[in-house]
Amino acid sequence: xxxxLVWFRRDLRLSDNPALTAALAQGFRPVPVYIHAPVDExxxxxxxxxxxxxxxxxTALAADLDARGSGLVLRQGxxxxxxxxxxxxTGARALFWNRRYEPAVARADARIEAAxxxxxxxxxxxxxxxxxxxxxxxxxxxxxxxxxTPFWRAMxxxxxxLAAPLPAPTRLPALPDTVDVQPLAALGLEPPPHEPRWHAxxxxxxxxxxxxxxxxFQVFLEHGLDGxxxxxxxxxxxxxxxxxxxxxxxxxxxxxxxxAVLARDSVMAGQGSERFLAELGWREFSYHLLHHFPDTxxxxxxxxxxxxxxxEPEPARLRAWQTGRTGVPIVDAGMRQLWASGWxxxxxxxxxxxxxxxxxxxxxxxxxxxxxxxxxDADLANNTQGWQWSAGTGADAxxxxxxxNPALQAARFDPDGAYIRRWLPELASVPTRxxxxxxxxxxxxxxxxxxxxxxxxxxxxxxxxxxxxxxxxCR
DNA sequence: TGAAATGTTGGGGCG
DNA sequence: ACGCCCCAACATTTC
Numbered sequence: 387x388x389x390x391l392v393w394f395r396r397d398l399r400l401s402d403n404p405a406l407t408a409a410l411a412q413g414f415r416p417v418p419v420y421i422h423a424p425v426d427e428x429x430x431x432x433x434x435x436x437x438x439x440x441x442x443x444x445t446a447l448a449a450d451l452d453a454r455g456s457g458l459v460l461r462q463g464x465x466x467x468x469x470x471x472x473x474x475x476t477g478a479r480a481l482f483w484n485r486r487y488e489p490a491v492a493r494a495d496a497r498i499e500a501a502x503x504x505x506x507x508x509x510x511x512x513x514x515x516x517x518x519x520x521x522x523x524x525x526x527x528x529x530x531x532x533x534x535t536p537f538w539r540a541m542x543x544x545x546x547x548l549a550a551p552l553p554a555p556t557r558l559p560a561l562p563d564t565v566d567v568q569p570l571a572a573l574g575l576e577p578p579p580h581e582p583r584w585h586a587x588x589x590x591x592x593x594x595x596x597x598x599x600x601x602x603f604q605v606f607l608e609h610g611l612d613g614x615x616x617x618x619x620x621x622x623x624x625x626x627x628x629x630x631x632x633x634x635x636x637x638x639x640x641x642x643x644x645x646a647v648l649a650r651d652s653v654m655a656g657q658g659s660e661r662f663l664a665e666l667g668w669r670e671f672s673y674h675l676l677h678h679f680p681d682t683x684x685x686x687x688x689x690x691x692x693x694x695x696x697x698e699p700e701p702a703r704l705r706a707w708q709t710g711r712t713g714v715p716i717v718d719a720g721m722r723q724l725w726a727s728g729w730x731x732x733x734x735x736x737x738x739x740x741x742x743x744x745x746x747x748x749x750x751x752x753x754x755x756x757x758x759x760x761x762x763d764a765d766l767a768n769n770t771q772g773w774q775w776s777a778g779t780g781a782d783a784x785x786x787x788x789x790x791n792p793a794l795q796a797a798r799f800d801p802d803g804a805y806i807r808r809w810l811p812e813l814a815s816v817p818t819r820x821x822x823x824x825x826x827x828x829x830x831x832x833x834x835x836x837x838x839x840x841x842x843x844x845x846x847x848x849x850x851x852x853x854x855x856x857x858x859x860c861r
Numbered sequence: 862t863g864a865a866a867t868g869t870t871g872g873g874g875c876g
Numbered sequence: 877a878c879g880c881c882c883c884a885a886c887a888t889t890t891c
Contacts, residue, residue: 619862736862775862787891788863795863850864854891 390414428490446595484514520677599632614658630763713839728762739776
């Protein structure tokens with residue numbers, strides 16, 4: 387029986403895994419491999435929160451493979467070197483993988499593919515991550531989409547025609563004796579033991595792995611979809627699917643999710659499911675943009691902003707934003723939720739991004755980099771698109787003059803202050819009507835929360851006006 | 862997937 | 877009864 391390496395990347399699952407299924411279908415004995423190679427990721431190697439998640443996800447995948455009679459071979463170092471070593475050790479004739487779309491990774495993949503083909507290996511990349519790969523979607527004029535609505539209109543029509551998801555193999559051949567699997571600890575993913583275990587709380591919020599991802603999705607499908615369109619904007623309602631980290635690491639298949647939503651819809655269609663599908667559509671749109679505009683992780687998509695007068699960050703104020711001590715409760719609550727749990731509610735992400743880019747007027751990359759390090763769902767396509775959207779520099783972005791007023795946003799989307807109180811316990815006893823902008827009542831603030839910043843680090847109105855003036859100047 | 866300023870309208874208090 | 881003003885509520889425009 388011929389051996390094939392099945393190279394796992396951001397497809398850490400066994401169900402609906404085209405590379406694994408194809409290797410089996412073609413009669414190969416698969417050797418599952420994961421290679422930790424941050425250098426392949428260019429300027430965006432996995433951040434701290436991502437690495438913690440990745441360690442958990444690999445543990446779960448290895449257990450799932452073990453349970454089916456196989457195992458997961460772990461390696462680190464130069465990807466091509468490690469693949470060649472494994473090919474030599476096993477005598478593998480083929481390599482199967484599922485594609486990634488980050489520009490640096492795609493370039494590395496192209497080199498690897500060419501080098502292995504040149505050695506006579508059968509190399510077969512697949513799509514496990516997207517409803518439609520970016521080069522298969524084009525406008526009537528033949529170019530990439532730059533506006534979400536027509537992009538999604540085109541994509542939405544195709545959903546019913548998606549191929550059925552692939553079942554997980556129930557039994558796998560054993561690993562050959564010629565390879566050792568190596569321990570996860572050798573990859574150096576988790577912070578060393580002597581460092582503060584800042585991520586210790588993550589386990590209260592998350593369980594990485596395919597089983598956990600699917601279980602969470604099932605609960606969401608059952609209880610979360612009705613009313614999703616309305617309640618998703620309220621950060622304390624626990625109405626998000628919270629599937630983003632599972633999706634990022636490929637623990638769950640977006641095709642399988644869509645198929646399940648459509649199947650449920652045939653019984654009882656609803657606004658909630660349509661809205662949820664559209665959110666998956668934003669993810670597709672982000673990958674579409676990243677593929678067609680590969681410089682956007684660092685560069686404005688809209689060059690009009692190239693001369694925009696961003697402010698030079700003051701370290702203390704940037705730090706105040708990062709640590710949730712700006713003095714604006716809804717902003718600080720979001721940044722503390724991020725630090726404590728590795729995740730932030732989407733509505734609050736928009737609020738903290740608007741605050742950074744428009745009130746502080748710091749370049750969106752400062753925000754993108756902090757999110758990259760602290761989010762368990764950090765995803766280059768989504769993170770780039772989200773920040774460029776918020777800053778107004780992206781495709782189909784919020785116009786720059788759309789400046790969120792955090793106090794109004796808090797009053798509208800956290801009307802009883804439950805979200806703010808949950809993440810800023812020092813404000814717990816401030817009366818609800820003053821919780822959105824407590825600086826308006828310095829007497830109450832000093833009495834109830836003496837340790838909380840007594841004034842915002844920027845004047846909201848003055849900084850808003852300054853941002854609008856800066857925008858007018860570069861228009 | 863905004864907010865604030867400006868404009869319009871209509872009900873009610875009041876001389 | 878009438879005109880006038882006030883202002884809340886809503887709509888439109890501007891940033």
